Amino acid sequence: MNKVIGLSAALLMGGASLAFAENAAPSREGGYGLGRTALPEEIAAWDIDVRPDGQGLPVGAGDVFTGEELWIDNCAACHGDFGEAVDRWPVIAGGFGTLDGEDPVKTVGSYWPYLSTVWDYVNRAMPYGNAQSLSADEVYAIVAYIMYSNNLVDDDFELSNENFLEVRLPNEENFFMDDRAEVELAEFSKEPCMENCAESVEIVKRAAVLDVTPETEGGAAVVEMASAEAAPEPTPAADTGPDPALVAAGEDLFRSCRSCHQIGEGARNGAGPQLNGIYGATFAHADGFRYSPAFEAARDEGRVWDDEALTGYLMDPRGYLPNNRMAFRGLRDTAEAEAIIAYLRSAGGE
Amino acid sequence: MAKDNSFTPSRRQFLKGAAVTGGALAAGKVYAQAAPDPLITEMQPWTQYLGPGVDAAPYGVPSPHEAHVVRRNVPWLTADSVSSVNFTPLHELDGIITPNGLCFERHHSGVAEIAPEDHRLMINGLVDNPLVFTMQDIMRFPRENRVYFLECAANTGMEWRGAQLNGCQFTHGMIHNVVYTGVPLRLLLEEAGVKTNGTWILPEGADASGMTRSIPMEKALDDCLVAFKMNGEALRPEQGYPLRLVVPGWEGNMWVKWLRRIEVGDQPWHHREETSKYTDLLENGQARRFTWEMDAKSVITNPSPQAPITHGPGPTVLTGVAWSGRGTIPRVDVTLDGGITWHQARMSGPSLDKSMHRFYFEFDWDGRPLLLQSRAHDSTGYVQPTKEMLRHARGENSIYHNNGIQTWAVDENGNAENVEVG
Incomplete structure (x- = not known):
């Protein structure tokens, strides 16, 4: 009885999916006349x-x-x-x-x-x-x-x-063309066993042995949502904080840095070190990052990331600290450096 | 009638282990409440005081009690979150439609941020009239609405060598199922006029990865859509706003997001995502290319490692999802004992071509350990293989297209773990 109901339901649904084809968006002889001709320069671009x-x-x-x-x-x-x-x-x-x-x-x-x-x-x-x-x-x-x-x-x-x-x-x-239809489909289309399919069944592999599943942090997610509702944007302190417009400009410029550097809550070292707290910190500030010998030497000398150092480095990374590994050619003008520094201070603290 | 049928398996178990099951049933039916429930006898604040009015959230968000229902990633999987993936929380969902904010993300150079008025779609190559469309032009073509799953070819790719991640979100969450509104690609190609030797297309994304894939013209003219809406609203930025390609039943990487150009050619381009990636390395060192179709697959979403049984023995709802790139899913089998005995699950909800399907299996849990599996049958007669069958056919190095049967081991406390059985 149940099987019959299931079957007729399947047939009904089959009918429903056919309806999509019946009501297909119509072609128009000669097209709809929409769009415009692409120019050769546009195609070339x-x-x-x-x-x-x-x-x-x-x-x-x-x-x-x-x-x-x-x-x-x-x-x-x-x-x-x-x-x-x-x-x-x-x-x-x-x-x-x-x-x-x-x-x-x-x-x-x-x-x-x-x-x-x-x-x-x-x-x-x-x-x-x-x-x-x-x-x-x-x-x-x-x-x-x-x-x-x-x-x-x-x-x-x-x-x-x-x-x-x-x-x-x-x-x-x-390399060869997909041949699953020839070599797999027949094998994977047999009516399978439903009863008494094995004498016994044993667990042979367990995920818990590897233990690589990320921790589920339900509590943290709740907190994050609540704080996002309460305060959508961190408000810079009125007296000494960087100019919000400058921070925004810096955030925009920071796009070129993002592929290697993280900043803000939960920032981790990537191809480059995470940048939280870099403003005012000693060189090679990020724990656990493998710095070049050039950076290690600068840290041992006690050099500090102040405005002058950050500007010098951002304008000409290789010239400012020879033999470091940052793959960036440098900014075009000091206004850009000023904006990025404002963003580093705002997003990563001091 | 339906209820009798669905409870049959546990009745069988009942006969095998009468003492335990009998107790479980008695405990499951009714239980006495020692003291009155204060949630009933005491006035609650939401009953007494006014709540927020309309417009408290102009764009509605889920209840704060659902804040744990989010996409999650596996940080060790990729070098950088800009070129990475996160996973749909399948264990928290029901029905067949994935909410837009929970659709898994996969970007190769981050999310392109494009204003719709700045977006263009070009069609060039082997066409009579190379064309440029604005979004407004696209919206003037006739549209269609269709429901499709999108599965990343690498879904379950971490499980080739054995059980690795504890949660269907991580093992199977690179999938979503959405109703798309869009223009059939056929109409746009007809507008440009494909030359007779135009046998392939190359869709290209506007993002910084410039994503490209070669697609045969036959598929392009058959059921591909150029979509601008998902589940009724504009595509989310992370899903390709303002325009994406929909390639039903085929691997997710081909559904080019931020679609800005379609070139027509007379041979495939063999670009990076169809050579160095998305090719399936077999045991002998040779590799399958152009493995576009997604094989039939299913997974039990509840119970599962992130969704243990917390209510103890008695009536229990087992549910999951199934899908096939070749058609519909008329049938799913489930087993509670690791595959010794199988039962047909109850399908519920729309059964649409190349869409996710929902199945249920209700049973009385006797409190003993379970080995749960599901097995999808698609409308072509294909039956989801075991992981061993797949490894026998392909080895362990394929990364992509792992559609083997998933096993969850449930212990006496209802906790579930990702395991493999033999």
């Missing part, structure tokens, strides 16, 4: 994609040596000097011979099928937090360095639109 056959590759060239310099400036903070990666950022180089092992390392050299994918991705999405800022020559140079770091070319190699299609990545042949 957005159509930056590159395919394995070379379609979309711009004219340009870059060599391994140039690529290495660009890499250190733009990529190494996350991906490591040699593509070995920092923390959990993607590994770019190595990993050969690991794909059929227990711990596959999927890099450009060991896994990626096409070099065009690397060019396209570096060009459209990198450097992280400053996308589409590289010139075509710079992208060629970085891709050349990635090839070099994967032992695919010698250090005198230059990659260009001329020789691009001569390059084949080692793992190209090891």
